Amino acid sequence: MAAVGRALLILGLVVAIYGVGASLYGARTGQRAWVDSGRRCMYAIAGLMTFAFLIIEVAFLRSDFSYTIVSGASSTTTPTFYKAAAVWSTQQGSLLLWVWLLSVWSTLALFLTRRRVRELVPYATAILLGFCTFFTALAILFANPFSTTANPPAEGAGLDPLLRHTTMMIHPPMVYTGYTMLAIPFAFALAALITGRLNAEWIQVTRRFALAAWLCLGIGVLLGARWSYTELGWGGYWAWDPVENAALMPWLLSTAFLHSIMIQEKRGMLKVWNVSLILATGTMAIIGTFLVRSGILSSIHAFVSDPTLNISFVALIAVMIITSVSLVIYRRADLRSESRLDSLLSREAVFLFQNMVLVALTAVIFWFTFFPLISEAITGTQQSVGPPAFRPYVVPLALIIVLLSGIGPIIAWRRVTLTNLRRSFAFPAAAALVTLVVLLTVASGVWAHPFALLMFCFAAFALAAVAQEFWRGVRARRAMTHEAAPLALVSLVRRNRRRYGGYTVHAGLAVLLIGVAASSSFQHSRYATMRPGQSASIDGYNVRYVKPTATPSSEKISFGAVLDVSKNGHHVTTLHTSYGLYPSQDPSLGVVGRFFNSGSVESRIGLDAGFTHDIWTVVNVGNVSPLQADITKGDRLFASAMSTVSKLPPAQQQGRMNTLFLYRDQLVGELTRRFVTHPWPVQFLLIVSPLVTWLWLGGIIVGLGGLIALWPIPVLARRRVRSAAYAARLARELA
Amino acid sequence: MEFLLVMVAAAAVIVIVSAPFRRGGAGGAGGTGAAEAEEAPVKPDVADLEAAREAKYREIRDAELDHQTGKLSDEDFRLVDDALRAEAISILRALDRAKGSQAR
Numbered sequence: 157m158a159a160v161g162r163a164l165l166i167l168g169l170v171v172a173i174y175g176v177g178a179s180l181y182g183a184r185t186g187q188r189a190w191v192d193s194g195r196r197c198m199y200a201i202a203g204l205m206t207f208a209f210l211i212i213e214v215a216f217l218r219s220d221f222s223y224t225i226v227s228g229a230s231s232t233t234t235p236t237f238y239k240a241a242a243v244w245s246t247q248q249g250s251l252l253l254w255v256w257l258l259s260v261w262s263t264l265a266l267f268l269t270r271r272r273v274r275e276l277v278p279y280a281t282a283i284l285l286g287f288c289t290f291f292t293a294l295a296i297l298f299a300n301p302f303s304t305t306a307n308p309p310a311e312g313a314g315l316d317p318l319l320r321h322t323t324m325m326i327h328p329p330m331v332y333t334g335y336t337m338l339a340i341p342f343a344f345a346l347a348a349l350i351t352g353r354l355n356a357e358w359i360q361v362t363r364r365f366a367l368a369a370w371l372c373l374g375i376g377v378l379l380g381a382r383w384s385y386t387e388l389g390w391g392g393y394w395a396w397d398p399v400e401n402a403a404l405m406p407w408l409l410s411t412a413f414l415h416s417i418m419i420q421e422k423r424g425m426l427k428v429w430n431v432s433l434i435l436a437t438g439t440m441a442i443i444g445t446f447l448v449r450s451g452i453l454s455s456i457h458a459f460v461s462d463p464t465l466n467i468s469f470v471a472l473i474a475v476m477i478i479t480s481v482s483l484v485i486y487r488r489a490d491l492r493s494e495s496r497l498d499s500l501l502s503r504e505a506v507f508l509f510q511n512m513v514l515v516a517l518t519a520v521i522f523w524f525t526f527f528p529l530i531s532e533a534i535t536g537t538q539q540s541v542g543p544p545a546f547r548p549y550v551v552p553l554a555l556i557i558v559l560l561s562g563i564g565p566i567i568a569w570r571r572v573t574l575t576n577l578r579r580s581f582a583f584p585a586a587a588a589l590v591t592l593v594v595l596l597t598v599a600s601g602v603w604a605h606p607f608a609l610l611m612f613c614f615a616a617f618a619l620a621a622v623a624q625e626f627w628r629g630v631r632a633r634r635a636m637t638h639e640a641a642p643l644a645l646v647s648l649v650r651r652n653r654r655r656y657g658g659y660t661v662h663a664g665l666a667v668l669l670i671g672v673a674a675s676s677s678f679q680h681s682r683y684a685t686m687r688p689g690q691s692a693s694i695d696g697y698n699v700r701y702v703k704p705t706a707t708p709s710s711e712k713i714s715f716g717a718v719l720d721v722s723k724n725g726h727h728v729t730t731l732h733t734s735y736g737l738y739p740s741q742d743p744s745l746g747v748v749g750r751f752f753n754s755g756s757v758e759s760r761i762g763l764d765a766g767f768t769h770d771i772w773t774v775v776n777v778g779n780v781s782p783l784q785a786d787i788t789k790g791d792r793l794f795a796s797a798m799s800t801v802s803k804l805p806p807a808q809q810q811g812r813m814n815t816l817f818l819y820r821d822q823l824v825g826e827l828t829r830r831f832v833t834h835p836w837p838v839q840f841l842l843i844v845s846p847l848v849t850w851l852w853l854g855g856i857i858v859g860l861g862g863l864i865a866l867w868p869i870p871v872l873a874r875r876r877v878r879s880a881a882y883a884a885r886l887a888r889e890l891a
Numbered sequence: 892m893e894f895l896l897v898m899v900a901a902a903a904v905i906v907i908v909s910a911p912f913r914r915g916g917a918g919g920a921g922g923t924g925a926a927e928a929e930e931a932p933v934k935p936d937v938a939d940l941e942a943a944r945e946a947k948y949r950e951i952r953d954a955e956l957d958h959q960t961g962k963l964s965d966e967d968f969r970l971v972d973d974a975l976r977a978e979a980i981s982i983l984r985a986l987d988r989a990k991g992s993q994a995r
Contacts, residue, residue, distance in 0.1 A: 157893065159893050159897075160893045160896050160897055160900075163897040163900075164897070164900060167897075167900060167901055167904060171904055171908065174908070175908075188911070189911040189912050190911075192910075192911035193908050193909065193910075193911045193912065196907050196908050196910060196911065197908055199907055200903070200904045200907045200908055203900075203903070203904075203907075204900060204904065207900065272938070273938065274938075353939070355939050355942060355943065356942050356943065356946055357938060357939055357942040360942050360945065360946070421946040421949070422946060422949070422950045422953075566962065567962065568954075568957040568962040568963045568967070568971075569950070569953060569954065569957065569971075570954075570971050570974075571967055571970070571971065572962065572963065572967065573964055573966075573967055575964065576961070576962060576963065576964050576967070579961065580961070580962055625960065628959075628960035628961055629956070629959075629960050631960075632956070632959035632960050635959075636959075652952075652956060655953070655956070
């Protein structure tokens, strides 16, 4: 089936190229048949790529090692769940996933707009098909997922241990969905610039896709953070890694975009800003894809560097930037605002300020992410910057964002009087003040972390503001309809999904950032080297290394530890942590040594997560020196025995070799169990972090708010407004 | 078998992509699909105005909610609401004119 897969890719490329031509020809000549034909090319590509993706998935599930990517990223012992997800652990498979998702989302967008924005659609189709052309060509020329080998190995290399996490199934597709969906508003924005149709029409058509992209990218980023926290064994959830930043930057820009488009929709303002924001967001999504793929910046997430691929991506990014900037300059006269800010005390002004802060935050992250490349260009050596470089800039900007997320909901559009402002601010400001007083009274040492203290106060302000908005909305609704409070709440949200979905997102963000501020400022962590029976203390907890565990298997050997955590003599929790070693395929490490001296390791953390704090630990058994003498001896013996066996007649070799492997497995098992029978001291990383759960909880609330805002407005609500507006029109005309 | 699968995929692609030309009759190029032809294409001006109208309705509704929830005083609301309704009416008038000229 590999030949079918290759043919499907080539067919997809031909269709994409034809589709670009047909769409542009249809747009220039006004002949709808060509435009429709171009649009249908996207439908056809979605079908072809679905078929191609299924072929590669089946190859992984069947462990068909004739495919080079299957033998390189899977094995017969890889669990089925991970086999299915292993496709996107490879450069080739993830490129195919990119094209597939792009074609599916583009098909959906073009189908939904097939009878709308007819001037824009042909150009948007051509741009989306242009992306398909680029990525399909890359897959065919430089990263073909269907390349095969004439002599398939009996066993594959297996999936990288770090990728063996349940999140692997969802995190990459979510991030890619975000990236690929961002291509849709990007394409329609460029189409609007090309045609000069720069009113709010293109925004209305693509807003939902921008919101869906924002939501998926946000979920992807959060799942990545969760993965990092529970798998990577360093105890954190965000390391300011280039690939993490690459996903965060378009998310921040799309957050700004989703706010500022409301101003264009309502007031006809910020047209240049909005179109520039979404073009920058789309470009940033491609830069993010490039960072993962290129390996130009050191990251645990990146694929191996490929110069040919890099040049192609740089060329695409250059074309996107030059085209975007040129078109914005060319259309600058048409992008003039239709009105001006009525007042600095208005929601428009708050949104504008929030937009500037979000863009500044993105600029800071961009600068430090690419600093290694900038420094290399200037000094000749790559200088990496870590989290400490980000913090002085990111923390104050994050504080402003949280404060604005509270101010935005309680301030009206267009204008607001000081009396109303005072009334709206009273409760949130009081909540912030109470939080400040309570924290200063109750939490000792909080003075030492003024930024965290401010974050708690601002988050309290935002949460109180959102709560007040819901309460006021329910009260107003009840006054009109006399509904019961829960029903009034549901009706209120149902009829104003964008507004209350947005407020929910703000509340979630506040909760999330409380978790971030608390866990990063008040975390206790220490390394402790212990033997069974020994204890270490951290933040008032006593952690006792109860016993070691050892599990040898054909897939990996695993050294573990059971820890008992107590406080003031009372048992709190029992933690299980382990350190897995996957056998290396490198024969030079020795028949036995390759099981113990492998580079592929995985850490299973011991975690007791709670509402107020997490107790986290991981064991490091990288040091197997107590076994080394026996490993070396075993290697020597087995090498000698295998050399002897290899001189036997071929008919006898297989049987003897199997016997040897049986002995080898017994020896590996015996050596592994020495960790239990003759334990040596091992190092633990112990962490107690407050409010980490709030981070995940906040993320869930943000996602819920995004879903509410994304859900279509019921027809009834639209009708009500329409009739109200027509009534107003009648009244005016009669007058 | 593999060759057959590729041929089926290629044939399906040709059928999908060429449908607008086949439905459009001999001339093809100027035609639209049967289903799509049922809907008269909306002129850009009308589409613009309809988008502006929807946005204005939303704005009126937001202002009403802001007033009901106490964010806008009665006086501010009256000013904002009057302005918004005036803008909505001018959009509706322009929309009527655009639709009238389209019908002619």
